[in-house]
Amino acid sequence: xxxxxxxxxxVAVGITQRGKSVPDMVPVCPVLCGATHRFxxxxxxxxxxxxxxxxxxxxxxxxxxxxxxxxxxxxxxxxVEAGEFGQEVIFPEMDTAHPNYDNPFIKTPDxxxxxxxIDWRKSGRMKFVVDCIKALSAEIGKTHAMMGFVYGSLGxxxxxxxxxxxxxxxxxxxEKVIPALQIMDEVLxxxxxxxxxxxxxxxxxxxxxxxxxxxxxxLWEKFEGKGMKMVCDSIQKAGSxxxxxxxxxxxxFDKIIEWGHPDLVSHAYVADDVDSWExxxxxxxxxxxxxxxxxxxxxxxxxxxxxxxxxxxxxLEIYMKDGGYxxxxxxxYGPNAPLRNAVRIVEARNKYGVYA
Amino acid sequence: xxxxxxxxxxxxQDAVIHYKVEEARKLANEAVASGADAYKMTMEGLAGGxxxxxxxxxxxxxxxxxxxxxAKALYAALDxxxxxxxxxxxxxxxxxxxxxxxxxVHDLGKNLIKAIFxxxxxxxxxxxxxxxxxxxxxxxxxxxxxxxxLSAMMTTSMVGMKKLIPMIKEKNPxxxxxxxxxPVSEKTxxxxxxxxxxxxxxxxxxxxxxxxDALRKGLAKA
Numbered sequence: 001x002x003x004x005x006x007x008x009x010x011v012a013v014g015i016t017q018r019g020k021s022v023p024d025m026v027p028v029c030p031v032l033c034g035a036t037h038r039f040x041x042x043x044x045x046x047x048x049x050x051x052x053x054x055x056x057x058x059x060x061x062x063x064x065x066x067x068x069x070x071x072x073x074x075x076x077x078x079x080v081e082a083g084e085f086g087q088e089v090i091f092p093e094m095d096t097a098h099p100n101y102d103n104p105f106i107k108t109p110d111x112x113x114x115x116x117x118i119d120w121r122k123s124g125r126m127k128f129v130v131d132c133i134k135a136l137s138a139e140i141g142k143t144h145a146m147m148g149f150v151y152g153s154l155g156x157x158x159x160x161x162x163x164x165x166x167x168x169x170x171x172x173x174x175e176k177v178i179p180a181l182q183i184m185d186e187v188l189x190x191x192x193x194x195x196x197x198x199x200x201x202x203x204x205x206x207x208x209x210x211x212x213x214x215x216x217x218x219l220w221e222k223f224e225g226k227g228m229k230m231v232c233d234s235i236q237k238a239g240s241x242x243x244x245x246x247x248x249x250x251x252x253f254d255k256i257i258e259w260g261h262p263d264l265v266s267h268a269y270v271a272d273d274v275d276s277w278e279x280x281x282x283x284x285x286x287x288x289x290x291x292x293x294x295x296x297x298x299x300x301x302x303x304x305x306x307x308x309x310x311x312x313x314x315x316l317e318i319y320m321k322d323g324g325y326x327x328x329x330x331x332x333y334g335p336n337a338p339l340r341n342a343v344r345i346v347e348a349r350n351k352y353g354v355y356a
Numbered sequence: 357x358x359x360x361x362x363x364x365x366x367x368x369q370d371a372v373i374h375y376k377v378e379e380a381r382k383l384a385n386e387a388v389a390s391g392a393d394a395y396k397m398t399m400e401g402l403a404g405g406x407x408x409x410x411x412x413x414x415x416x417x418x419x420x421x422x423x424x425x426x427a428k429a430l431y432a433a434l435d436x437x438x439x440x441x442x443x444x445x446x447x448x449x450x451x452x453x454x455x456x457x458x459x460x461v462h463d464l465g466k467n468l469i470k471a472i473f474x475x476x477x478x479x480x481x482x483x484x485x486x487x488x489x490x491x492x493x494x495x496x497x498x499x500x501x502x503x504x505x506l507s508a509m510m511t512t513s514m515v516g517m518k519k520l521i522p523m524i525k526e527k528n529p530x531x532x533x534x535x536x537x538x539p540v541s542e543k544t545x546x547x548x549x550x551x552x553x554x555x556x557x558x559x560x561x562x563x564x565x566x567x568x569d570a571l572r573k574g575l576a577k578a
Contacts, residue, residue: 095459167421216419297539334511
């Protein structure tokens with residue numbers, strides 16, 4: 001067995017050396033984001049508002065110590081960017097924050113013109129994320145992997161219009177949507193660079209709509225391809241790993257690699273051009289590393305200890321060979337899911353994910 | 357020259373399939389003005405068109421935006437035809453109560469389900485999103501619906517199903533419950549005591565039709 005590595009080394013080797021070298025063990029990151037509020041000493045609502053850097057940092061540091069995972073992403077919730085662009089956001093005390101869909105910022109197609117360039121430095125929650133990355137970098141930046149997080153412009157804008165109307169606008173009035181996306185892309189680009197410079201080892205770009213679950217391949221490419229390329233190029237240039245997250249079904253791996261060259265993709269389902277995880281590894285396993293794909297609901301939240309162990313074992317058997325794999329849930333670990341189950345995922349990695 | 361009923365049906369189908377909203381509206385007005393059977397226009401024209409849309413969705417020729425636009429064309433025509441549909445004796449449609457769980461505002465999937473079900477002639481009682489648990493129970497009792505459909509996109513809202521399903525079944529053991537949304541799986545169905553799940557709107561309709569059939573056969577035997 002290779003010498004024991006720090007979590008950060010494990011993640012770095014696991015992602016970047018795929019096909020060439022392997023770490024001591026498969027890195028494990030059960031995508032603990034909102035769930036860390038339970039270590040922070042404040043309510044989920046307070047945690048989500050982004051006003052208490054110290055408690056946020058405590059939540060992540062204590063969860064790392066108690067659960068034993070190797071890294072995490074700085075996702076607060078998906079409404080961070082939309083809120084800063086002007087969308088009203090609701091902060092329930094016990095649920096995930098979300099846009100007020102009864103009061104969308106973009107009420108008619110003409111309102112796309114209301115999207116203006118913003119400065120994240122003068123913002124609320126976007127600045128909070130960067131401040132937390134700085135603080136966490138000082139605490140655990142040399143030992144654990146920390147990924148920043150940017151929700152892509154398509155996803156962000158859809159939150160400000162309401163997804164249903166937004167998807168129809170893409171077909172009915174693209175000329176009104178595109179300028180708004182371009183403004184957002186510039187802001188998100190600046191924001192991603194700031195996260196990398198603040199100490200994030202990687203920055204996640206969430207491109208949810210690049211999958212068969214939502215948009216056709218040409219439609220996704222038309223609206224998000226160039227913007228995502230700009231952001232991902234900047235992340236790479238800033239010296240961070242490019243990470244994508246997409247929990248849709250049938251992800252367009254050919255296109256996200258073409259436009260966004262990810263070092264790692266966090267995903268719940270296989271690419272659109274394969275039928276199984278075995279095939280996925282064979283086709284895409286060298287092109288990029290995979291992080292996944294424990295189902296957050298049925299397994300991480302509702303699974304018995306035996307079911308969790310079996311799922312992790314099965315995933316490791318398929319994907320750990322030759323590296324390029326991070327054992328994780330396919331999407332965010334339920335903020336309300338039993339934390340003991342996250343420990344079970346780490347234990348399963350310790351049992352079945354050691355490289356000989 | 358006025359279109360025949362057959363031509364109107366074909367044109368309505370085409371308007372839905374190719375999401376021509378204005379054309380669908382115009383054709384519906386034309387059908388009403390010509391005295392065509394509004395029920396036939398709806399079922400064979402609009403629902404017939406939506407059936408093709410479902411096939412295109414299944415085969416990944418259409419995605420969410422296209423399907424939503426087809427539904428928009430369908431509703432444009434349906435709003436005009438609906439007041440002219442005469443109820444037929446013995447023509448009992450399935451009824452469904454539909455809503456997004458309390459604490460959850462993701463209603464895209466729910467809205468697609470509504471469009472597909474309404475186009476197939478079902479009566480849909482749409483409670484919207486972020487629906488308090490008791491409202492599902494009350495609406496099922498008020499409408500005597502055959503099926504209650506619960507949608508959740510987050511684990512935080514999904515857990516409400518565990519509490520809600522026994523509440524519904526306690527009041528009406530015969531009602532069928534279908535659950536859906538990204539964190540939901542067959543395991544959730546078993547764990548929470550639901551009857552079924554489906555991964556997209558066309559499959560939900562197929563499941564619902566099978567459940568309705570089973571329900572009515574069961575009632576006929578009783």
